[in-house]
Amino acid sequence: MSEIAGTAVSRKYSMGVDIGSTASKCIIMAEGKEIVAKSLIDVGAGTSGPDRVIAAVLKDSGLKLEDMTHIMSTGYGRHSLEIAHSEMSELSCHARGAYFQHPAVRTIIDIGGQDAKVMRIDENGILENFVMNDKCAAGTGRFLDVMARVLEVKLDDLEKLSAESQNEVRISSTCTVFAESEVISQLARNTHKRDIIKGIHRAVASRVGALARRIGLVDDVMMTGGVALNDGVRLALEEELEHDIFTTELAQYNGALGAALFAWQRSKKKEI
């Protein structure tokens, strides 16, 4: 067994790996209670991301793969992780991760790289139902990536710029390609980027809000996934849905967290 800071490791560990379309996330948990290490790499399925993110958490924690009682993969690339003992859909993992962070949560809005989903969970954190976006990438992280590129701003700056908007512009197209054309037209008219960005956030909120209404919103509502870190989108969603929506620092790790929790549960079952 490995050692951490010279102390023999007596606790048991589980690992959750969330291989998304645009990012890889990994979490190691001790006995299903405490996060020991976490890492995120901005490339996802089919890249070096999964290997690198696993290597990073092992390095940070000083643990080895053999120290893991169970490794679970989730996300778009969940089937491709050879070291995983099992896999689960990101839907169940997000449900479990969110419930762990905030047991009062009943609705989870997750906006990832290429999909958006709204999940309803019961009082035990069990996934009851969900709705996901259709084939179109409108309203997903990819939509924001494309828009940021056209606007020549960093993805991380979208939130700050949006907050400075004085005169929001309406982006009516839901299609990423058409919305891109609208943004280009606005730029050609010398519209402030901050006002365009606010309109983009509104477009995402409108699209995802429609999904949320389909399944019905029950408080508390939590937002997860990379896009949750952009407060501009979260606030636009709050206005759209007229509900308080909170998020946490672990928003982007939520799927990996759920996978690590399920992994721990599986290893306990095995013991029994």
Place this chain on the structure above:
Amino acid sequence: MTELKNNAQSNAAPPAETEKPAKVWLREVVEKVYQDAWDAKERGEPVGWSASKFPAEIAETLGLRVCYPENQAAAIAAKHGGQRMCEYAEALGYDNDICGYARISLAYAAGAGGDERPMPQPDFVLCCNNICNCMTKWYENLARMHDIPLIMIDIPYNNTDEVNEENITYIKAQFDDAIKQLEEISGRKFDEDKFAEVCANANRTAQAWLKACSYCQYKPSPLSGFDLFNHMADVVTARCRKESAEAFEALAEEYERNVAEGKSTWRYDENHRIMFEGIPCWPELQKLFKPLKEKGINTTAVVYAPAFGFVYNNMEEMIRAYCKAPNSVCLETGVEWREGICRENKVDGVLVHYNRSCKPWSGYMPEMERRFRKNLGVGVVGFDGDQADPRNFSEAQYNTRVQGLFEIMEAQKKGE
């Protein structure tokens, strides 16, 4: 009004070919429909193309051979010719938003080929918009393309559960007009006795079809619900034929034997049972099936059972029956059909196909989903796809949704 005799009540003698697997027999019946059309064409007789829920009894009574573009399109799509045909139609100017069946059919009518399911070009077309509003423009285009007669039966959308009397009168007049036009095309007189016989065959087929579908109620089911998608071809193309009724009766007998012997055409675990809502993605049938079989999820309910299993005793009841197609009934009736089969067939989840080709059908699915969740208390999950155009389906997205549904059903099962 003419009273129709019902052959199904007469305890017909068992078919002579009982040893042949019913699925083979059913396939042969469909093949014969197409062969008969080719033979008629060869003899110089007019051959028609018909919408799937045009009253087939009329053409059959007059001895006219007809083919079914919807069935042809499904067959071409299942054999991976859908994209080629759709792109051909798009090059002719038909938008890719139009139904995939329509695009395949229009491409075939325009000479694109279609060796996957060839059929003779039409001399007349029979259109009934009960199955979809798209049919009207599709068939108008076919008629214009070939400069041939279009016999149209317009079925008003039913905003209520009941079919009102004005609609019956309106549709009856159209039936009479269709008979008159088809008498001219066939050169034959409409024979009431023959009509009664044809209707009796149609009723017998419908009853046998319903009976076969009803075996999904057994737990475990003696059949894979996906079988019903394949057998649908007979209900669409050969409802009025005695052979079709006999083949379905043989199918029901096979299922009965399966129940007695504890066998099933579903060769996997039956961990869960679902309703598959909508037309399958024919080009991706294997991909649809794969995660279901891997997780032991059998489809035990499909809406085609009530949608095509209609029985009537006279002309008025027949008209009422033709008013009840998936896209001509109101939301309440649609929900009632589906929730009925979900309960009867004991499903613990619903998988909804948001079919890009079928806007009317998919359009009211979000509300249906909401009602299924509320009324049935089961997991309901939707995925995007298309009945004929493979470009509208993503396997990875589908797999994630099926896995999510599986995990919901597992959690609910453990919670019981």
